[in-house]
Amino acid sequence: MVAVLVRLKLALLRNALTRSIWKVLGLVFGGLYALGVIAAAYAGFVALRINDDPILTGGLTVLVFSLVTLGWVAFSVLISGIDDTLSPSRFALLPLSARRLQPGLFVAGLLGIPGVATTVVALGLVVAWSGSLVTALGALVAVPLGVATCFLLSRLATAGLAELLGTRRFRDIAVVLLALSGAGIGIGANVVTGSMGTDPTAWFGALERITDVLAWTPLGWAWALPASLAEGAWLAAAARLLLAVGLVVLTWWGWGRFLEVRLTSPLESRSGSGKVRSGGALDRFFGATPRGAVAARSLRYWRRDPRHLANLAALIVLPVLIVVTQFAQEEPNQLLVVFSPLLMALLLGSVISMELAYDGSAVALHVHTGLAGRDDRLGRLMAAGVLIVPALVVISVACVAIAGRWDLLVATLAMTLGVAVIIGGVASWISVFWPGHAPPPGANPFGKGSSGGLEAMVSFGVVTGASLVASLPVLAAGIGSLWLGWLQWVALGLALVLGALASWVGVVLGGRALDRRWPEVLRSVTALDA
Structure with missing residues (x-):
């Protein structure tokens, strides 16, 4: 069964590459990035071997590989998603048990770039600890345990959260907690680095204390094994060996339990009540027009879809993270606090x-009903504006109040709202050509493609670059108001004019492009549905 699943994984990868140039480019760029990481890592391992300091080697290897283990879980859940090409639900109709599938899914899952x-x-851990036979053997034992821990913890986390996120209440709470966790990590790292300063002794002592703690956590049990042998402990x-083996066994069992559930009860969303309501407040607010219907539906998605909730939480957390980290320092940068909403x-x-x-395959509804591309573009912009613009205003006023720079309120609002509206207009046009793809509704929200893939990255890069160029007059006037206060009113006027122009361009040109490209868009956004 292992060989069959491995061949199936390679066949699916080959077929995907032949159908999409974006997957080829993603594989190439991902491979080049991985080669760079590997080269840098081995240079560090060789340097540690030459230095031959067991305390330094143990501290750095435990810290780095513990972060790698944490990164597997965090990136699988929050950013890139897991490779779900061999989803257990695809085998639900076959007479296969989780026990038979699990080894093959484990090996096939490790065949990706990560x-x-x-x-x-x-x-490379063996290279770093090759100074003695005992530590080298310890590293050889630690490597498979550590790699298995990375993979199994990530699969257990994504499987567990995907199951729980089927309920609306937990989904909302989980998104907020994940966003707060990310902010907490960033704040903690900033506070630690600020308190350490540039004293090498302080850094070395902090490294010892941190690794002593990590070595007794699930993240470091396996990786700390050669360091313990080097110390003669x-x-x-x-x-640590027993704990690491026990963790692998426990996570293997837990993952197997989720596989059994997925084989007998494929993941389904349980957020709906089964009742269809019409004539709600949103429908009355946006009006009984095609664009109004699109706006009302999009705004409901912002409230109910965990992907939208995660994006919204991330946007709000970023300014908060900047403000907190700045005021954790002795001399906070007030301008950075004031203009932090601009990053949002x-x-x-x-x-x-x-x-x-x-939307995934639901985009077909727009095609079948003959919805005009202009109505689609305008409706989605209306929904985003109703939700995002008030949030930007509140956060901008709060940041100005915290920094005590009320003289920069108009400039902050002008730059923040101007850039946001311009980006909204540009994105409404550009995204028609590179819409990206995401897991279909009801599937694992942490599956591969949850962040859109390389196509979405290209779209974001083009949108941001073009929007920055279009926003230069607003940004220049806003920054100039630091010396000439009256320029903030110029910035506000430019923001209104350029924002309206960008929105018009996005709706008109994006709508025309969408009318021509409905089939291509539908094919792109449903690439993962099959």
Whole structure:
């Protein structure tokens, strides 16, 4: 069964590459990035071997590989998603048990770029600890345990959260908690680095304390094994070996339980009540028009879809993270606090560009009903504006109040809202050509493609670059108001004019392009539905 699933995984990869140039480019760029990471990692391993300091080697290897393990979980859940080409639900109709499938899914899952890169880099642990036979053997034992821990923890986390996110209440709470966790990590890292300063002794002492803690956590049990042997702590090494093996066994069992559930009960969303309501407040607010219907539906998606909720939480957390980290320092940068909402506006393009992809096969409804592209573009912009613009205003006023720079309120609002509206208009046009793709509704929300893939990254890069060029007059006037206060009113006027122009261009040109490209868009956004 292992060989069959591996061949199936390779066949699916080959077929996907032949159908999509974006997947080829993604594989190439991902492979080049992985090669760069591997080369840098092995240069570090060789340097540690030459230095031959067991304390330094143990501290750095435990810290780095613990972060790698945490990264597997965090990136699978929050950013790139897991490779779901061999989803267990695809085998639900076959007479196969989870016990038979699990080894094959494990091996096939490690065949992707993250799995191969992690395994190759982990083997460098043997290079770093090759100073003695005992530590080298300990590293050889630690590598498979550590790699298995990375993979199994990530699969257990994504499987568990995907199951729980089927309920509306937990889905909303989970998104907020994940966003707060990311903010907490960023704030903690900033506070630690700020308190350490540039004293090498302080850094070395902090490294020892941190690794002592990590070595007794699930993240570091396996990776700390050779360090314990190097110190001659045989009892600690035996305890960590038992804990690491026990963790692998426990996560293997937990993942197997989720596989059994997915084989007998494919993942389904349980957010609906089964009742269809019409004539709600949103429908009355936007009006009984095609664009109004699109706006009302899009706004409901912003409230109910975990992908939209995660994006919204990330946008709001970023300014909060900047403000907190600045005031954690002795001399906070007030201008950075005041203009931090601008970062929220800049990242808005990644959200609006994915609107079509999040609809998936439901885009066919727009095609079948003959919806005009202009109504689709305008309706989605209306929904985003109703939700995002008030949030930007509140956050901008709050940041100005916290920094005590009320003289910059108009400039902050002008730059933030101007850039946001311009990006919204540009994204409404550009995203028609690169809509990206996402897991279909009801599937694992953390599956591969949840962030849109390379196509969405290209779309975001083009949208942001073009929007920055179009926003230069607003940004120049806003920054100039730091010296000439009256320029903030110029910035506000430019924001209104350029924002209206960008919105018009996005709706008109994006609508025309969408009318011509409905089949191509539908094919792109449903690429993962099959």
